[in-house]
Amino acid sequence: AQSVSQHNHHVILSEAASLELGCNYSYGGTVNLFWYVQYPGQHLQLLLKYFSGDPLVKGIKGFEAEFIKSKFSFNLRKPSVQWSDTAEYFCAVRSSYKLIFGSGTRLLVRP
Amino acid sequence: EAGVVQSPRYKIIEKKQPVAFWCNPISGHNTLYWYLQNLGQGPELLIRYENEEAVDDSQLPKDRFSAERLKGVDSTLKIQPAELGDSAVYLCASSEGRGSDTQYFGPGTRLTVL
DSSP, rough: OOEEOOSSSEEETTTTTOEEEEEEEEESOOOOOEEEEEESSOOOOOEEEEEOOOOOEOOOOGGEEEHHHHHTTEEEEEOOOOOOGGGEEEEEEEEEEEEEEEEOEEEEOOO | OOOOEOOOOOOEOOOOEEEEEEOOOOTTTEEEEEEEEEEOOEEEEEEEEEEEEEEOOTTSTTTTEEETTSSOOEEEEEEEEEOGOOOOOEEEEOOOSSTOOOOEEEOOOOEEOO
């Protein structure tokens, strides 16, 4: 069965630090990959997505992710985090029209 | 443009009671999804509708869960009777229905079963 692994369950950073959240998936076919973010008290929002083409995708709020097919990875990055990035981040792979999510990473950015 | 609307936002019930959640998708979205999110985990699909047809309900516990989308627009998810382990957030999402489209999520209903 397809699965998504997010290696870090909790991450604490200071403002201006760089961020990288790991995501690995197990699925051998064509993949559609997503990062969703859930800010405190808000609903899940799409941060960025990869369907095909350039493996480096840019999303909202300065986030980007790189699809590395050989490593089955889709890591999320941001060069300089802000306090407002405090949220929970979910990686997901689309398989047969449904999204399979990782368990999420809670990011706390200290001012 | 309005997003996915869900109600209620919070629900507290005693075990063995019935409960229902309502979802109104984004206008024009043919595909509707219900997901279950347990604490500390990512959402898991319960059922997917294409218009009014349930095309994937393999993960829906049919002994106590039911869902409907009668006119292919809004949908209701029901649990009867509720159990303690059903305490979770129930998320509704919708998408346009094309092959590689994006799912948009509602705020969810947080259910607590006492």
